[in-house]
Amino acid sequence: MSPHADVLQWEHLPFPKTLPQFQKLFPSDEACAAYLEGAKWPKGFVCPHCHEKGEPFRMATRTAVLTCRKCRKQTSLTVGTVMARTHSPLTTWFWGAYLVATMTPGISTVQFQRQLGLTRETAFQILHKLRAGMVRQNRDRIGGNLARGDHVEIDETYIGGVVRGQGSGPKGQTLVSAAVEVRTRPAKKGDKPMRRGGRYAGRLRLEIVPSRTEKALCTFVEQAVEPGAIVITDAYRGYNSLGTRGYQHLPVVEGGDPQVAEEFLPIIHLVFSNLKAWLQGTHHGRVSPKHLQAYLNEFVFRFNRRFYPFNSFRSLLGIGTNGEGPTYDGIYEGTWKHPTMASHHD
Numbered sequence: 001m002s003p004h005a006d007v008l009q010w011e012h013l014p015f016p017k018t019l020p021q022f023q024k025l026f027p028s029d030e031a032c033a034a035y036l037e038g039a040k041w042p043k044g045f046v047c048p049h050c051h052e053k054g055e056p057f058r059m060a061t062r063t064a065v066l067t068c069r070k071c072r073k074q075t076s077l078t079v080g081t082v083m084a085r086t087h088s089p090l091t092t093w094f095w096g097a098y099l100v101a102t103m104t105p106g107i108s109t110v111q112f113q114r115q116l117g118l119t120r121e122t123a124f125q126i127l128h129k130l131r132a133g134m135v136r137q138n139r140d141r142i143g144g145n146l147a148r149g150d151h152v153e154i155d156e157t158y159i160g161g162v163v164r165g166q167g168s169g170p171k172g173q174t175l176v177s178a179a180v181e182v183r184t185r186p187a188k189k190g191d192k193p194m195r196r197g198g199r200y201a202g203r204l205r206l207e208i209v210p211s212r213t214e215k216a217l218c219t220f221v222e223q224a225v226e227p228g229a230i231v232i233t234d235a236y237r238g239y240n241s242l243g244t245r246g247y248q249h250l251p252v253v254e255g256g257d258p259q260v261a262e263e264f265l266p267i268i269h270l271v272f273s274n275l276k277a278w279l280q281g282t283h284h285g286r287v288s289p290k291h292l293q294a295y296l297n298e299f300v301f302r303f304n305r306r307f308y309p310f311n312s313f314r315s316l317l318g319i320g321t322n323g324e325g326p327t328y329d330g331i332y333e334g335t336w337k338h339p340t341m342a343s344h345h346d
């Protein structure tokens with residue numbers, strides 16, 4: 001094995017807390033390449049062309065390419081990752097993914113460009129590919145493996161736009177549906193009463209929905225939540241058919257009292273207020289409806305992986321996920337579509 005292959009054994013260790021620590025882990029393109037090689041072939045290199053096992057040739061000038069000793073064909077270490085066909089050094093990608101994974105609540109293109117010493121175009125391309133990595137994984141339905149008594153809260157909210165107060169609906173706003181697992185920490189003997197009764201958020205799904213119709217809201221739930229789960233919603237009639245769609249549906253009758261909704265849907269309201277603060281704070285509220293789903297995806301990614309930074313780092317680079325992300329042209333010409341749950345189920 002190559003000298004840096006043991007980095008894979010650091011997975012169980014805490015994620016590096018500082019950039020110097022991280023750079024010690026990945027000091028060079030060789031170290032990054034060794035990490036990719038170890039992730040691809042945990043038991044050692046196998047040539048994808050002739051299936052020969054055994055040490056390949058490595059070139060000092062092209063660290064991301066391995067050459068088979070038997071058939072002499074070359075294999076790229078970045079195939080199937082967001083780094084495929086890249087012209088940037090592997091260290092740029094690794095350090096970039098570290099910044100994106102650890103900078104809470106996110107990083108702007110300008111900050112990213114300055115920190116890594118890149119041109120604006122390169123920074124834009126890398127950052128967008130890393131962000132695309134935020135949605136490739138775990139698009140399965142939530143709520144499937146909850147403990148007894150745990151449930152899923154579901155609600156919808158309007159994001160952005162201007163409220164002009166004319167008639168009923170808010171103008172220029174985008175409707176977003178959310179589903180979040182609500183789990184409970186088991187109380188230990190002698191514990192003080194816990195905040196929110198020990199309830200905390202599990203996994204989250206957020207999706208733009210076209211309208212507040214029953215069809216739109218229930219389609220979201222069916223794509224986001226495993227049938228059979230206990231789901232709590234407000235008493236809006238759009239959710240009425242969830243019971244016949246296979247869920248254990250518990251509508252909360254608010255009687256127009258927002259306090260009641262707070263009390264019975266506390267976690268989802270917390271998610272909505274965090275989401276809005278994040279859009280306002282990091283992105284100054286200037287998120288166009290066209291790009292909103294990408295920001296929702298980023299929020300969900302950070303939310304669902306907040307306890308697992310190493311997973312998040314690997315997902316961003318597309319290591320072990322076989323996702324190459326959008327092309328540069330796709331981003332610029334708008335042919336790249338931000339993945340949604342619907343596109344995932346295609």
Ligand SMILES: [Zn+2]
Binds near residue numbers: 069
């Ligand atoms: Zn070969």
